[in-house]
Amino acid sequence: MRTIRIGAAQGFYGDSILPAVASVQRGNLDYLCFDCLAELTLAILQKDRKKDSSKGYTRDITSSMPALLPYMKEKGFKLLTNAGGTNPLGAQQEVLRMIQELGITGLKVAVVTGDDILPRLPEFREKGISLSHMEDGRSIDDVLPRISFANAYLGAWPIVEALRQGADIVITGRTTDSAQFLAPLIFEFGWKKDEWDALAQGILMGHLMECSGQVTGGNFSGDWQSVEEMDRLGFPIAEVEQSGSFVITKAEGTGGLVSIETVKEQMLYEIHNPAAYMTPDVVLDMTQVVLEESGRHRVRVRGAKGKPSPDTLKVVMGYPNGYVGQAMVGYSWPNALEKAKAADRIVRKQLERLGWQYEEVQTEFLGYNSLHGPLSTLPEENLNEVYLRMAVRTPQKEAAAKFPRLFPPLALSGPPTMSGIGGMTAPRELFGMWSCLVPREVVESRVEVSLVEVE
Amino acid sequence: MGNVQLREVAFARSGDKGNTVNIGLFAARPEWYEVFVREVTPERVKDHFRGLVEGEVECYLMPNIHAMNFVLRGALAGGGSTSIRMDNLGKCFGSNLLRMEIEADEA
Structure with missing residues (x-):
């Protein structure tokens, strides 16, 4: 066969x-x-x-x-x-x-x-295609001007x-x-x-x-x-x-x-x-x-x-949606988790005193709860090491960039054994995603196939 | 046999679409499937993921492969490209579900 x-x-x-x-x-x-x-x-x-x-x-x-x-x-x-x-x-x-x-x-x-339907979005709107979010029906009006790619x-x-x-x-x-x-x-x-x-x-x-x-x-x-x-x-x-x-x-x-x-x-x-x-x-x-x-x-x-x-095709669009700034530092046995938790409290107090405001401050302890979050069970033993990872969300790139600078001073002025400072990454841009359905014929009528032969 | 943790009797894989995570839960042996359907309800899964998942949980049954598919809405703090979590793509939701304990007297 x-x-x-x-x-x-x-x-x-x-x-x-x-x-x-x-x-x-x-x-x-x-x-x-x-x-x-x-x-x-x-x-x-x-x-x-x-x-x-x-x-x-x-x-x-x-x-x-x-x-x-x-x-x-x-x-x-x-x-x-x-x-x-x-x-x-x-x-x-x-x-x-x-x-x-x-x-x-x-x-x-x-x-x-x-x-690629990005250039055609105004035309779609004129045709009465809503582009509303397919999961919850939200109107696209707020994010439409920020859309940077749109593909069916x-x-x-x-x-x-x-x-x-x-x-x-x-x-x-x-x-x-x-x-x-x-x-x-x-x-x-x-x-x-x-x-x-x-x-x-x-x-x-x-x-x-x-x-x-x-x-x-x-x-x-x-x-x-x-x-x-x-x-x-x-x-x-x-x-x-x-x-x-x-x-x-x-x-x-x-x-x-x-x-x-x-x-x-x-x-x-x-x-x-x-x-x-x-x-x-x-x-x-x-x-x-x-x-x-x-x-x-x-x-x-x-x-x-x-x-x-x-009768419809799915479209996924994206728009820039702020920045994440992050830092990661390690602490060793004994009481590694307690040390990392103390460092988290120190950084949060400093943020308050400095008046640096972020939309979200996320704390995770690698080796304990960074992948399972609130469902993680407390470690039964005194862990050999724990990494503290903190991340902030902000609309401003500079605000994301300055956040990790709070961490190096902790080596000499914070809980003992801080090491492995490796996660001071540059701010990364975040993207919002937008999914919707459009009538397939408005897209498919413009699909083209072209071919070149190498002789 | 009393309570059993899902990790002993199941395997699971998770993935993302937007701000939604799905988890395929597979019975390691066919006879466990009916126990899962009775015990691992969408309500229990929603409760299990409290603090991580904000939306509703739906469940689809796949008796042909002795599997259940859970769809968790509002699961990724905005979605993979927006979330600032370490597990921004929900890759570990499957293993997280395997923490659940179920009653399994007759299996």
Whole structure:
């Protein structure tokens, strides 16, 4: 039976490229698909583009693509990525430049545009599209002037169009993560727009693959100690059949674990209603999905059901929302926690005396409660060491920058054994996120696919 | 067998979307699933996360994989890109849920 082999590359901007290279070398791939854009990533990329209008894509393509491009013809796979970020055309230019530099010919590089709706927001408002927050219905009026990026989540069909035009590489901006993985199946198997169950299987496959190592034993909360060779954890490979039924596996000679448990954990990752996972291509119902072990590091997945796709697309926007200033210092045994707590009280008193006002002052004790907060139980023993981390929120960058300066004097004038002053970081900008729904036709009518061949 | 802590009989993974966190809670053995459904109610989860989660907690059942999915609103002090917490992306909410103790007489 004919199967299409899809490999997952990076699961976020900054992920390692080496597991993708291993999949390319030993995985017999037909497609290699990336998901580089977490919710927040566009906020970072937008800043890059503001400084340099040719940037705004994920900068690591400059190091990752040369590791993969030389294999494309020899191994015969196609490469799909949303690395375009806020500037897919800029990313295309960069990829073309690298292809030429490597002396490779005959590759076609396509770009999908139209997800960036920032310039169109006034037009949308005139059309009566509310842009109200999709979770609580708040009006956008207060934050609209501060919005710095706004992108609609496109589905798989523009990528399919690029493949139909003969693309070897497809670069997009914002799409659903799973669209990058579904598109090749639609193209190869000729699935129709209303083959809902097949499309649902494709989306489920993409959802399982989009966080790379998280389905192959990474961040696994089950028996994680039994996961072998995390130092070279393999990224997932899906073998998909015409019906949509697929197997999740990984390349020979890689570390990690593919089991029913690792697949389950990723199935519910960042999902709300598992009976109605909304995407532009299909609404996925995973409540009847069946998982079966079909060999070592092989799990078969079937039974996803699909319902017709919605009339709206999700949009995520962001706006600058103040700054965080932070500092971190350590204290040693004995009574490390008591010392750190005393330092917190001292800093808070000094803030009061200085009249420095912040919207929020957050105190956390690393080694005790920085990750579980108020649910943390008191340590049973006298801890060897505790780090005090304090963070403040403020609209002013300078107010965030001056906060850490309160900490070095504590070394000589505070509780004993302060050391490890390492967390005096520069102020970091915070972003507010805004999600809403817009009618899909106003976005999709402007989506374009363009293609360049390197001769 | 009396009270048991979820960490002994379950595994869990959490993640974020905006200011919402979801936690997938998985029964380590199928027979625990029904016990979880009875014991790990959305009300109890909301109570468990008092001080961290401001909004409502919903629960979806996944009997096909012996799992429950909890959706916690107002969980991240504004959301990952706005929160000044160390765990601004809610990665540790799953392990935090595993602290919960449940009654498990018949399992």
